[in-house]
Each structure stands twice: as C-alpha cells, then as structure tokens.
Amino acid sequence: xxxxxxxxxxxxxxxxxxVLFFVAFPFGKNKMAVGKYYLKNDIKQTGAxxxxxxxxxxxxGFDTLGEVTVLFAAAAGVAIxxxxxxxxxxxxxxxxxxxxIVRVGSRIIFxxxxxxxxxxxxxxxxxxxxxxxxxxxxxxxxxxxxxxYPGERVNRNKLSIVEGLAGITFAGLGLWGLFTQGxxxxxxxxxxxxxxxIFSAGILPIIYIAIGFKVAxxxxxxxxxxxxxxxxxxxxx
Amino acid sequence: MIYASWLLIIAMxxxxxxxxxxxxLIAAVVAMGAxxxxxxxxxxxxxxxxxxxxxxxxxxxxxxxxxxxxxxxTERREK
Numbered sequence: 001x002x003x004x005x006x007x008x009x010x011x012x013x014x015x016x017x018x019v020l021f022f023v024a025f026p027f028g029k030n031k032m033a034v035g036k037y038y039l040k041n042d043i044k045q046t047g048a049x050x051x052x053x054x055x056x057x058x059x060x061g062f063d064t065l066g067e068v069t070v071l072f073a074a075a076a077g078v079a080i081x082x083x084x085x086x087x088x089x090x091x092x093x094x095x096x097x098x099x100x101i102v103r104v105g106s107r108i109i110f111x112x113x114x115x116x117x118x119x120x121x122x123x124x125x126x127x128x129x130x131x132x133x134x135x136x137x138x139x140x141x142x143x144x145x146x147x148x149y150p151g152e153r154v155n156r157n158k159l160s161i162v163e164g165l166a167g168i169t170f171a172g173l174g175l176w177g178l179f180t181q182g183x184x185x186x187x188x189x190x191x192x193x194x195x196x197x198i199f200s201a202g203i204l205p206i207i208y209i210a211i212g213f214k215v216a217x218x219x220x221x222x223x224x225x226x227x228x229x230x231x232x233x234x235x236x237x
Numbered sequence: 238m239i240y241a242s243w244l245l246i247i248a249m250x251x252x253x254x255x256x257x258x259x260x261x262l263i264a265a266v267v268a269m270g271a272x273x274x275x276x277x278x279x280x281x282x283x284x285x286x287x288x289x290x291x292x293x294x295x296x297x298x299x300x301x302x303x304x305x306x307x308x309x310x311t312e313r314r315e316k
Contacts, residue, residue, distance in 0.1 A: 133291050136295050219299060
C-alpha cells in the first residue's frame with residue numbers, strides 16, 4: 001500500500017514537471033543563436049554545402065572523434081563477450097542454407113548496397129548522410145550475406161586492419177592540423193574549393209570517408225561475432 | 238501530409254504496445270522494427286534526412302537482426 005502511494009507521488013511529480021516544462025517551452029519560435037550563426041557562416045568558414053556535416057565534423061569535430069571512440073569501445077565489448085575461440089567446423093558444415101533465390105539474389109544485390117553506402121559517405125559534405133549512415137548501410141549488406149550464407153565468415157584480421165587504418169587517418173589528420181598548420185585540433189588546412197563540388201570543404205570528405213570505413217568494419221564485426229556465436233560455437237563450456 | 242503524420246504516429250503507438258504484448262518473440266521483434274521504420278519516415282517528414290537514414294539502417298535493420306539472432310539462440314515463446 002505504502003509502495004503504491006510512493007509510486008503515485010513520484011509519477012505525479014514527473015507528470016507535473018513535464019507539463020510545466022512543455023508549457024514554458026517556446027514552440028514554433030527559433031531561439032537558437034548558435035544555430036543561426038552556423039547557418040550564416042557555414043559556407044564561408046568551412047565550404048561544405050551540407051550544414052549538418054559542417055557542424056558535426058568542423059565546429060564539433062572533437063565530439064565526433066569521441067563518438068567514434070564510443071562505437072569502437074562498444075564493438076570491442078561485443079567481441080570480448082561473443083568471440084568464439086574454437087570453431088566447431090562440423091556444426092558450420094551442417095548449417096542449412098536458404099533456397100537458391102535468396103542465395104543468388106543476395107550476391108547480386110550486395111555490390112549495389114556497397115555502392116550506395118559508399119556514395120552516401122563520399123558525398124557526405126554535399127548531400128544528407130555521412131560516414132555513420134553509409135557505414136551502417138554497408139554493414140547491413142554484410143548482414144544480408146550472413147543471412148544467405150550462415151556457414152561463411154568474413155576475414156576478421158582484414159576488418160581490423162581497415163578499422164585501424166581509418167581510425168589512424170582521422171586522428172592523424174587532426175594532429176597534423178594541430179602541429180603544422182593552425183593551433184587547433186582538426187584544423188581544416190586543405191583549400192576550401194568551390195561550393196557543391198566533390199573536392200571541396202578541405203579535409204571534411206576525407207574524414208567522412210575514414211569514418212565510413214571505420215563504422216562499416218565495426219558493425220560488420222559485431223554482426224560477425226553474433227552470427228558466429230549462434231552458428232559456429234562449439235558446445236557449452 | 239499532416240494527416241499522414243497523425244496516422245503514422247497512431248500506428249507507431251499501436252505497434253509499440255503490440256511489441257510488448259506479443260508472446261511470440263519474433264513477432265515482437267518485427268513490431269519493434271516497424272516502429273523504427275515509422276520513426277524514420279517521421280524524421281523524413283520533419284526534414285531530417287540524415288537522422289532518418291541512420292534510424293532506418295541501424296534501428297530497422299541491424300538492431301532487429303541482432304534481436305532475431307538472440308531469439309533464435311534462446312527461446313521463441315515468452316513464458
């Protein structure tokens with residue numbers, strides 16, 4: 001009884017504070033001074049046609065490095081939990097593959113998914129999208145192959161090499177800007193170029209390509225860990 | 238457009254309740270993926286295509302796949 005009364009009091013406090021917050025919130029009015037500054041100065045300062053990319057990679061580039069690090073930590077945690085040391089080869093060979101249409105169709109559609117994902121992260125500074133979106137689309141292509149061929153695996157060492165090189169590219173570009181050109185981390189030291197061209201906005205496209213490769217390899221690694229735990233782990237320990 | 242948004246929001250709430258109430262866990266996961274898909278459509282209506290793309294590929298594809306793998310590894314029916 002006392003517990004129910006306590007729950008009721010807490011629920012009432014939460015509902016009351018939400019109502020007060022939403023009544024005081026100025027809906028429909030633009031009160032964001034920082035947002036106006038970004039919209040006004042984006043093209044002059046960064047040269048990127050996509051304002052979201054200019055904010056996430058140029059004004060807030062350090063945050064994006066932190067995001068990539070968090071994603072890396074999550075992928076490493078999944079790998080620690082699910083990594084299979086001794087594969088059960090016989091269990092892998094006993095896997096039931098899906099029918100002919102699914103197998104051949106997935107092989108036909110996989111390069112197009114790769115192309116679409118690469119398009120999205122290469123054009124991240126021009127059109128909506130970027131490294132995270134393109135990388136996760138590529139990883140969903142890998143997922144399709146895993147569903148069509150449950151007994152096969154990607155080469156984890158190559159995935160790790162790609163991931164490491166992409167991370168080194170991102171951090172190295174930031175340090176290069178810090179030590180040689182300007183006096184800030186991730187300083188945009190390449191020429192801005194002409195607006196709306198593919199070679200514009202300085203180092204932003206290079207960073208987004210690196211993030212695309214890194215996110216794609218990390219998500220593909222997570223999918224590989226979980227599929228292998230389900231498919232090719234040898235007996236209970 | 239505004240009526241389509243309302244329809245989608247109502248469908249999203251119904252699917253979210255269904256994904257809790259289903260006893261068949263595969264059906265619950267599919268309902269959850271449908272919620273993600275509708276959220277990504279709503280983001281598109283609100284002129285945030287970046288977020289819509291991320292939500293569609295991560296929320297509706299990868300998360301759902303991971304849940305389905307887990308359900309296949311454990312039990313399909315909720316007790």
